[in-house]
Amino acid sequence: MKEKRSMFSGKLGFVLAAAGSAVGLGNIWRFPYLAAKYGGGIFLLVYLILVVSLGFSLMIAEVAIGRKTKLSAIGAFRKLSEKWKFLGYLASVVPMVIFPYYCVIGGWVVKYLGVYISGGGLEAAGDSYFSDFIAKPGEPILWLALYVGLTAVIVFFGVQKGIEKASRVMMPALVVLTIGVAAYSVTRPGALEGVAYYLIPDFSRFSVNTVLGAMGQMFYSMSLAMGIMVTYGSYMKREDDLEKSVSQIEIFDTGIAFLAGLMVIPAVFAFSGGDETALNKGAGLMFQTLPKVFADAGTLGLVFGGVFFLLVLFAALTSSVSLMETVVSIFQDTFHWSRKFTCTLVMIGCFLLALPSSLGYGLLDWVAPLGLSILDFFDFITNSVMMPIVAFCTCIFVGWVIGPKAVSDEVKLSSKFPREKLFVVVIRYVAPICILLILISSVLDTLGIAAI
Numbered sequence: 001m002k003e004k005r006s007m008f009s010g011k012l013g014f015v016l017a018a019a020g021s022a023v024g025l026g027n028i029w030r031f032p033y034l035a036a037k038y039g040g041g042i043f044l045l046v047y048l049i050l051v052v053s054l055g056f057s058l059m060i061a062e063v064a065i066g067r068k069t070k071l072s073a074i075g076a077f078r079k080l081s082e083k084w085k086f087l088g089y090l091a092s093v094v095p096m097v098i099f100p101y102y103c104v105i106g107g108w109v110v111k112y113l114g115v116y117i118s119g120g121g122l123e124a125a126g127d128s129y130f131s132d133f134i135a136k137p138g139e140p141i142l143w144l145a146l147y148v149g150l151t152a153v154i155v156f157f158g159v160q161k162g163i164e165k166a167s168r169v170m171m172p173a174l175v176v177l178t179i180g181v182a183a184y185s186v187t188r189p190g191a192l193e194g195v196a197y198y199l200i201p202d203f204s205r206f207s208v209n210t211v212l213g214a215m216g217q218m219f220y221s222m223s224l225a226m227g228i229m230v231t232y233g234s235y236m237k238r239e240d241d242l243e244k245s246v247s248q249i250e251i252f253d254t255g256i257a258f259l260a261g262l263m264v265i266p267a268v269f270a271f272s273g274g275d276e277t278a279l280n281k282g283a284g285l286m287f288q289t290l291p292k293v294f295a296d297a298g299t300l301g302l303v304f305g306g307v308f309f310l311l312v313l314f315a316a317l318t319s320s321v322s323l324m325e326t327v328v329s330i331f332q333d334t335f336h337w338s339r340k341f342t343c344t345l346v347m348i349g350c351f352l353l354a355l356p357s358s359l360g361y362g363l364l365d366w367v368a369p370l371g372l373s374i375l376d377f378f379d380f381i382t383n384s385v386m387m388p389i390v391a392f393c394t395c396i397f398v399g400w401v402i403g404p405k406a407v408s409d410e411v412k413l414s415s416k417f418p419r420e421k422l423f424v425v426v427i428r429y430v431a432p433i434c435i436l437l438i439l440i441s442s443v444l445d446t447l448g449i450a451a452i
């Protein structure tokens with residue numbers, strides 16, 4: 001096992017790769033609908049506080065563990081403590097549950113791209129267009145298959161190099177276009193109310209679920225609590241500034257999510273005529289409001305719509321490629337199967353596992369675990385249950401088993417660590433206590449027992 005581990009070309013390589021994995025549908029699709037649902041400004045505030053405290057500390061810890069051990073999650077935790085190797089396995093299950101339903105949403109994005117290219121942008125702005133589409137049994141599955149196939153081809157042929165080059169152009173383009181669409185959205189008549197809803201916290205809307213929702217979203221968006229950042233850290237060089245890289249990824253990821261919220265939420269207000277229930281559309285919010293924004297802007301808007309969905313597709317693909325790569329490499333490392341076989345198996349497995357999530361809005365809409373659609377159920381189980389558990393265990397592991405010093409020492413190999421105190425306090429006390437309280441109260445809540 002003395003094989004040399006390939007390394008990123010430098011700090012920029014690491015930041016770009018990690019940002020490519022972090023920035024995806026989580027930022028553009030998931031963040032706005034959660035912010036709309038959980039009270040706008042108050043959600044944004046809680047989210048930002050979580051990013052600079054818990055998110056920062058966890059990402060530092062995960063990247064440092066990876067860089068220290070030069071192993072991905074399963075091996076890394078085992079190497080640091082035989083007793084805690086379960087944590088590596090637990091973390092690795094998360095991407096396997098996320099990947100299939102991520103592809104369902106990816107399929108919807110491909111569909112919308114197709115609609116805009118074929119000139120159907122106006123129809124897509126219709127009120128029931130989206131709900132009619134996802135309720136069909138066959139069509140969403142076709143787009144899902146296309147999306148899974150696309151991801152698998154990229155992973156199989158390993159054209160990541162090309163992807164890396166393309167993302168240098170596409171990612172900035174996505175930022176520019178998002179700013180443009182956000183500017184258009186907030187200047188629509190009636191949109192200012194939405195801007196206020198999004199930016200001004202209303203403390204009466206605060207609840208434990210706001211925190212749980214924001215925390216799950218933060219893990220999801222920054223690809224934390226699933227071993228991904230451990231793997232990325234393992235490819236990082238000793239000399240590259242770890243703290244600065246983590247800050248840059250956080251700023252980039254949070255910036256895009258913030259802009260996506262600004263693009264979607266004011267538009268909901270502008271196009272629903274102040275109807276508050278429009279905020280509660282859940283997973284379909286982006287697909288329902290953005291087409292209205294594009295249609296409102298005339299022919300040019302429809303062109304922008306096409307370009308926009310292309311860029312979203314790209315951001316989604318960079319994320320799902322790294323999701324699939326993770327799953328493939330876990331299977332390869334564990335069972336020593338060939339790459340071709342593993343890729344095919346993961347592709348077929350993902351497609352089959354995604355079917356219920358896709359059918360959950362039509363044929364299978366009578367299956368409603370915990371009152372949620374199947375896709376929302378998987379989303380809930382991973383983001384609101386599994387990831388908080390993994391994050392809690394990681395905090396205990398770093399704070400009390402190997403000790404925060406193990407991580408600080410690793411960080412200090414490459415730079416000063418000005419936020420070391422914050423890191424130690426958060427990882428040892430604040431984070432584990434908060435996560436535990438939130439988890440307990442949300443479980444009670446789900447079981448119907450009145451919580452705080």
Ligand code: TRP
Nearest residue numbers: 022024025026027220221319323
């Ligand atoms: N962070 C990604 C996003 O915002 C989604 C994601 C979750 C992910 N887990 C991942 C991407 C693991 C790559 C690897 O869309």
